[in-house]
Structures are given as structure tokens and as C-alpha cells.
Amino acid sequence: xxMKRDYYEDINLFHSKTVIFWFAVLILxxxxxxxxxxxxxIYVANYIAINIIVATGLNILVGxxxxxxxxxxxFFCLGAYGTVILMVKAHIPFLIxxxxxxxxxxxxxxxxGLPALRLEGPYLSIATLAFGxxxxxxxxxxxxxxxxxxxxxxxxxxxxLHIDSDRDFYCLLIPITIIMIFIARNIVRTRVGRAFIAIRxxxxxxxxxxxxxxxxxxxxxxxxxxxxxVAGGLYAFVLRFIEPQLFxxxxxxxxxxxxxxxxxxxxxxxxxxxxxxxxxxxxxxNILSIPYLGKFLESxxxxxxxxxxxxxxxxxxxxFIIIFIMLFEPLGMFGIWIRIKKYWKTWPF
Amino acid sequence: xxxxxxxxxxxxxxxxxxxxxIAFEVNKGEIFSIIGPNGSGKTTLFNCISGIYKPTxxxxxxxxxxxxxxxxxxxxxxxxxxxxxxxxxxxxxxTMENLMIGRHIYMKTGIFRAAxxxxxxxxxxxxxxxxxxxxxxxxxxxxxxxxxxxxVGGLPYGVQKRIELGRALALEPKILxxxxxxxxxxxxxxxxxxFLVQDILEILGVTILLIEHDMKVVMDISNRILAxxxxxxxxxxxxxxxxxxxxxxxAYLGEE
Ligand SMILES: Nc1ncnc2c1ncn2[C@@H]1O[C@H](COP(=O)(O)OP(=O)(O)OP(=O)(O)O)[C@@H](O)[C@H]1O
Ligand SMILES: [Mg+2]
Numbered sequence: 001x002x003m004k005r006d007y008y009e010d011i012n013l014f015h016s017k018t019v020i021f022w023f024a025v026l027i028l029x030x031x032x033x034x035x036x037x038x039x040x041x042i043y044v045a046n047y048i049a050i051n052i053i054v055a056t057g058l059n060i061l062v063g064x065x066x067x068x069x070x071x072x073x074x075f076f077c078l079g080a081y082g083t084v085i086l087m088v089k090a091h092i093p094f095l096i097x098x099x100x101x102x103x104x105x106x107x108x109x110x111x112x113g114l115p116a117l118r119l120e121g122p123y124l125s126i127a128t129l130a131f132g133x134x135x136x137x138x139x140x141x142x143x144x145x146x147x148x149x150x151x152x153x154x155x156x157x158x159x160x161l162h163i164d165s166d167r168d169f170y171c172l173l174i175p176i177t178i179i180m181i182f183i184a185r186n187i188v189r190t191r192v193g194r195a196f197i198a199i200r201x202x203x204x205x206x207x208x209x210x211x212x213x214x215x216x217x218x219x220x221x222x223x224x225x226x227x228x229x230v231a232g233g234l235y236a237f238v239l240r241f242i243e244p245q246l247f248x249x250x251x252x253x254x255x256x257x258x259x260x261x262x263x264x265x266x267x268x269x270x271x272x273x274x275x276x277x278x279x280x281x282x283x284x285x286n287i288l289s290i291p292y293l294g295k296f297l298e299s300x301x302x303x304x305x306x307x308x309x310x311x312x313x314x315x316x317x318x319x320f321i322i323i324f325i326m327l328f329e330p331l332g333m334f335g336i337w338i339r340i341k342k343y344w345k346t347w348p349f
Numbered sequence: 350x351x352x353x354x355x356x357x358x359x360x361x362x363x364x365x366x367x368x369x370x371i372a373f374e375v376n377k378g379e380i381f382s383i384i385g386p387n388g389s390g391k392t393t394l395f396n397c398i399s400g401i402y403k404p405t406x407x408x409x410x411x412x413x414x415x416x417x418x419x420x421x422x423x424x425x426x427x428x429x430x431x432x433x434x435x436x437x438x439x440x441x442x443x444t445m446e447n448l449m450i451g452r453h454i455y456m457k458t459g460i461f462r463a464a465x466x467x468x469x470x471x472x473x474x475x476x477x478x479x480x481x482x483x484x485x486x487x488x489x490x491x492x493x494x495x496x497x498x499x500x501v502g503g504l505p506y507g508v509q510k511r512i513e514l515g516r517a518l519a520l521e522p523k524i525l526x527x528x529x530x531x532x533x534x535x536x537x538x539x540x541x542x543x544f545l546v547q548d549i550l551e552i553l554g555v556t557i558l559l560i561e562h563d564m565k566v567v568m569d570i571s572n573r574i575l576a577x578x579x580x581x582x583x584x585x586x587x588x589x590x591x592x593x594x595x596x597x598x599x600a601y602l603g604e605e
Binding site for chain 1: 446
């Protein structure tokens with residue numbers, strides 16, 4: 001027979017010298033980044049990294065498995081509050097508190113995933129939306145969680161190292177982000193990922209070839225919730241303070257937008273989407289300080305909209321982005337879901 | 350002891366009886382065909398066997414144990430695989446990956462083992478390679494190697510049909526349900542497919558349940574045939590017997 005194929009090549013990320021080279025360049029850039037840029041941009045990078053973790057996890061649910069969630073801010077909230085409370089109230093070290101609360105978020109994801117087995121399309125959107133809204137309500141009402149006042153994070157220690165500045169945190173966050181991306185990629189490239197894609201593209205065929213559809217749908221929810229929980233726990237330390245209002249419905253929609261804008265079902269698409277929307281989110285807040293446009297928008301807003309209109313412009317832009325995507329699908333949110341499922345089937349090659 | 354047996358199953362959709370007291374027995378190693386005019390319930394019968402539909406009564410016995418009411422994935426695990434009348438592939442996976450789904454039940458890599466796939470010595474990597482080699486054998490049998498890394502969504506119809514067959518074979522089924530494997534094929538492709546089906550029976554020893562409209566094909570390769578019309582059985586028997594049965598003739602002539 002001819003030469004034996006090396007099947008590991010098929011699934012190995014570093015299958016060629018080019019990939020290794022570009023990965024090395026990326027790592028070098030990430031190492032140099034904190035020396036090249038000033039503080040604010042370190043903060044921006046941290047914020048982007050956190051959203052990348054969310055988008056990567058959510059993409060497993062939305063992009064690979066073809067399910068929808070409008071409530072991932074809820075899991076983000078669980079991860080953030082879980083980590084902070086375990087640290088502040090139980091004095092558990094960060095490196096244990098973070099995985100613990102993320103697992104807790106993952107467990108919640110599993111539970112929220114259960115109705116996903118029965119619900120489809122708009123009903124699933126509403127169920128997940130309700131979850132997202134409920135979590136913030138519950139957290140806001142309980143004094144143990146700091147109520148409406150919120151909670152301050154405690155000192156972040158890794159062993160004896162005090163992680164204090166944004167730069168310190170960057171050094172902790174970037175490796176975690178890279179590991180999370182790697183894990184996601186390994187999952188989607190092997191057996192579990194194939195099962196997810198199979199469910200997305202042809203659920204009946206997946207079932208009849210031995211894929212336990214119920215198990216994998218709930219698993220997709222659990223994984224994405226875990227990822228979002230990790231990101232939430234880290235986010236608490238970017239802000240150093242958390243309050244229920246942070247985890248709003250807009251946040252869930254922004255998460256979903258990152259995945260949809262970036263390109264459904266592609267890990268690198270999610271990363272791109274996360275970077276783009278995070279930058280938009282941060283930069284649009286400063287729109288009033290742009291010399292002429294800022295003044296113009298302010299007067300426009302004061303004359304025709306509410307006074308807060310311009311300061312919330314990032315939401316308006318997200319709204320437009322989502323509307324733009326929906327234009328291709330007149331059925332609205334349900335249509336997005338259909339798109340997710342049918343996109344792959346109907347796209348002409 | 351019977352290998353595979355369907356005992357009086359019935360199913361209705363909104364008052365329409367799609368299947369009415371269907372009963373038959375399949376011997377190990379035979380090609381058993383199901384014929385009937387359009388809408389007579391053939392695909393519905395397959396859907397009942399693979400667990401997609403739940404019949405209202407009756408039994409489906411595989412190696413003497415009732416599989417009726419089990420979930421499709423559990424039925425697959427017992428070794429019952431199928432193809433679909435309208436191709437149901439995973440268009441955004443390549444041929445290799447489509448066939449690898451057929452190995453799903455034999456693999457163990459879950460999220461944790463996948464997460465720790467670090468280098469070729471890790472469990473997940475070794476398992477992947479092992480099963481990809483298995484799949485390669487099937488690709489060779491079905492002459493699919495040249496499409497290995499192509500997304501299946503864009504491949505020609507006949508190739509897609511073969512890939513679907515390959516996916517079912519990757520499960521190493523004991524029973525294979527083929528729903529119109531030759532539909533929409535050119536006569537050359539048809540001939541290839543018939544040889545393939547016979548190879549599968551001989552080389553792999555898989556028992557085959559076949560739905561096919563082309564009477565010549567059916568009469569040539571079937572050991573026995575079940576004819577149904579409006580969900581009800583007309584006759585079971587050897588090809589010559591079924592071919593000349595007056596009600597079968599009537600069902601087909603009535604249709605045309
Ligand atoms: N899920 C369903 N809901 C409602 N009716 C159904 C469903 N599945 C099948 N039927 C009906 O059951 C009958 C049998 O359909 P089936 O697809 O089994 O026919 P068939 O013999 O495979 O036909 P063909 O040769 O055209 O493939 C048809 O009248 C069909 O409309
Ligand atoms: Mg049919």
C-alpha cells in the first residue's frame with residue numbers, strides 16, 4: 001500500500017510551519033503589548049479578552065449547536081458574583097473561586113438547557129431572556145449580594161503575588177484567554193464538536209447515527225455558560241466593583257451580536273466579533289468629545305430624543321447592527337435563529 | 350430465534366393511517382425490500398424502526414428484544430443504521446468528518462479529554478487517528494478518497510448518496526436501512542450502487558432493508574419483498590411471487 005496518512009495532522013492546530021510562525025508572532029505581540037501601549041489600552045485589551053472568552057463560549061452554543069440565548073449576561077453575572085462572594089465572604093483564593101463559580105454557572109447553563117430540549121426558536125429566546133432578567137433581579141434584591149449597592153472585589157492574590165494594576169491583570173488574563181480558546185477549539189474539532197455541528201445541520205440524521213441530541217444540547221449550554229462564567233469572574237477584577245445593573249439585557253444582546261457579527265460557527269470569527277464590538281462599545285461612549293460631530297449629535301439628541309440619547313449611543317449602534325443583520329431575515333429574532341440553523345443548508349456554494 | 354421482526358405496528362397522522370398492522374420478519378444476511386406506491390408508508394416504516402416515530406401499537410424485535418419506544422440514538426447503538434430518501438448529510442463538514450460521525454458511538458473523547466488534547470500522544474489524538482483510519486477503509490470501499498477533505502454540501506448528488514451510505518457503514522451496523530439509495534441517479538450510478546449494496550452484504554455481512562422504486566433493481570437483488578399500499582400489507586414473498594400478485598399489479602397500475 002501507499003504511505004500511511006498521518007491523521008493527527010487533520011486535527012492538529014499547529015499542522016504547518018506557517019501556523020507556528022504566525023502564532024509565535026501573535027504571542028510576541030501580546031508579550032510586548034503592555035510595554036508598547038499606555039494604561040488605558042491595557043484596560044481595553046483586558047476588556048476585549050474577557051469578551052473573547054464569552055464569544056468563544058457562546059459560539060459553541062449559537063454557532064456550532066445552532067441554539068440561541070438572549071440571557072448570557074445571567075451566566076456572566078453568576079461568574080462575577082460567585083467569584084467575588086467566594087473571595088470576600090469565604091476567603092477562598094481567586095484561582096479556586098473562579099473555577100468554582102464558573103462550574104456553578106455551567107451547572108445553571110445545564111439547567112437552562114433542559115427546557116431547550118422542548119423549546120424552539122422564539123420560545124427558547126424568551127426562556128433564556130427570562131433567565132437573564134431574573135438573575136439580576138434576584139441579585140439586586142438580596143443584601144447578601146450587596147443588593148443595589150453592589151460589591152467591591154477583595155485583593156487579588158496569586159500565591160504571594162499581588163495582582164494590582166491593569167498590567168498585572170493583563171499578565172494573568174491573556175494566558176487564561178489563550179487557554180480557553182485552545183480548549184474550545186479542541187472541543188469543536190473532535191468528537192463533541194462534530195456532534196454539535198451534526199445537531200445544527202441535520203438533527204434527525206445526528207440522532208439516527210447515535211448522537212444523544214438531548215445530552216449534547218444541554219452540554220452546549222453548560223459549556224457556553226461555563227465560559228461566560230469564567231469571563232464574568234475575571235470581569236469583576238477589571239472593574240473591581242460589581243453591581244446588578246451591569247448585567248443588563250443589553251449585555252446579553254451584545255454577547256450575541258459578537259457571535260453573529262463575527263461569523264457564526266467559527267472560533268476566529270467570534271474573536272473578531274468580540275474585538276470589533278468591544279471597541280465600538282468603548283469608543284462610542286466618547287463620541288461627545290469628538291470636536292464637531294459630538295456637538296452636533298448632542299444638539300440633535302437634545303432636540304429630538306432624550307437627554308441620555310447620545311451617552312447610550314453604543315446601544316443605538318448595536319441596535320443598528322442587529323437590525324442590519326435582521327434585514328436579511330425579515331422574520332426577526334426568530335429569523336436569526338432560523339438563519340443559524342438554515343444558513344448552512346441553503347447557502348449556495 | 351428471529352433476527353429482526355416487526356409485529357403488527359400501526360401509526361396515524363391526524364386520522365390518516367400511515368401504517369396499518371404491518372408485520373414481517375427479516376432473516377440475517379438477506380436483502381429484504383419494501384415496495385409500494387408513493388405515500389404508501391415505506392419511509393414511515395423506516396422512521397418507526399429507527400425510533401423517529403413511535404407506533405401506537407405492536408412491537409419491533411431485534412434479537413428478540415423490543416426496541417420500540419427507544420430513542421433513535423439508542424437504536425443506533427444496537428447496530429441499526431440508515432440512509433435517507435432526501436439526503437441528510439452535514440453539509441459544512443467534510444467527507445471524513447461526516448463519516449467520523451458514524452464512529453461517534455465507538456469513541457470516548459468527551460469535553461475533558463478533548464480539552465487536554467496536547468500532542469499526538471494524548472488520548473483524544475490517538476482515538477481520532479485510530480477511527481480516521483477505520484473510516485479510510487470505508488472510503489476506499491466506496492471510492493470516496495478523492496473527496497476526503499471537501500465539504501459535502503457542494504459535492505454531486507451521487508457522491509453525496511455514497512457518503513451517506515458510508516456514514517451509515519461507519520457505524521458497523523448489523524442492519525442497514527436504505528431508503529431509495531438509487532433515486533435520482535443515472536443508470537451508471539445506479540449500477541454502481543447495486544454492486545455496492547451487494548458488496549456490503551457479502552463483505553461486511555450486513556442485513557439490508559431496502560426501499561426502492563425501480564422494480565428491476567428490486568426484483569434483481571432482493572431475497573424477499575414486502576408490498577404495501579395505503580399503509581397496509583399486501584403480500585410478502587419471493588420476488589416472482591410479489592411481482593405477479595394481482596393486488597400489487599393493481600396498486601401500481603392504478604397509480605400510473
Ligand atoms: N410526520 C408526518 N406528519 C403527517 N403525515 C405524515 C408524516 N409522515 C408521513 N406522513 C404521511 O404518511 C403517508 C406515508 O408517507 P411516507 O413518506 O411513509 O410514504 P412513502 O411510501 O415513503 O412514499 P414515497 O415513495 O413518496 O417516498 C403519507 O400520506 C404522508 O403524508
Ligand atoms: Mg419515502
